[in-house]
Amino acid sequence: xxxxxxxxxxxxxxxxxxxxxxxxxxxxxxxxxxxxxxxxxxxxxxxxxxxxxxxxxxxxxxxxxxxxxxxxxxxxxxxxxxxxxxxxxxxxxxxxxxxxxxxxxxxxxxxxxxxxxxxxxxxxxxxxxxxxxxxxxxxxxxxxxxxxxxxxxxxxxxxxxxxx
Numbered sequence: 001x002x003x004x005x006x007x008x009x010x011x012x013x014x015x016x017x018x019x020x021x022x023x024x025x026x027x028x029x030x031x032x033x034x035x036x037x038x039x040x041x042x043x044x045x046x047x048x049x050x051x052x053x054x055x056x057x058x059x060x061x062x063x064x065x066x067x068x069x070x071x072x073x074x075x076x077x078x079x080x081x082x083x084x085x086x087x088x089x090x091x092x093x094x095x096x097x098x099x100x101x102x103x104x105x106x107x108x109x110x111x112x113x114x115x116x117x118x119x120x121x122x123x124x125x126x127x128x129x130x131x132x133x134x135x136x137x138x139x140x141x142x143x144x145x146x147x148x149x150x151x152x153x154x155x156x157x158x159x160x161x162x163x164x
Contacts, residue, residue, distance in 0.1 A: 042116065112143055
């Protein structure tokens with residue numbers, strides 16, 4: 001079967017359009033996953049902090065890389081490595097939050113950091129955050145979304161930026 005030039009161009013355009021749609025979906029899914037992961041880390045910040053504080057005296061810090069931690073099969077070693085990974089991740093989140101605070105030079109950036117601090121680091125409920133800041137619930141949630149976008153760049157670097 002021989003296709004004319006117009007049909008070939010139409011098929012090629014359709015294939016390119018479909019490819020672009022699939023790529024955009026994959027990028028959106030990756031971005032959504034990063035934001036979801038940031039929210040999970042923030043929501044569990046106090047639990048992770050408690051875990052790390054309790055684990056400090058209980059286990060020695062293994063002298064291994066993250067890659068080596070991921071390859072372990074031994075159950076006891078796996079528990080120790082899980083503790084070490086948790087410590088590493090908590091320290092990374094804590095450093096990222098400190099960077100966020102240090103980089104918050106404008107009032108609006110400082111507001112974003114302050115909302116995250118009140119909600120997740122200080123452990124206040126949304127109603128309490130609203131009372132302290134004078135913002136509505138909806139506005140507080142919008143600010144949390146905006147702050148998570150900033151944190152995604154600080155945590156994931158250029159991978160978090162949505163290039164068009």
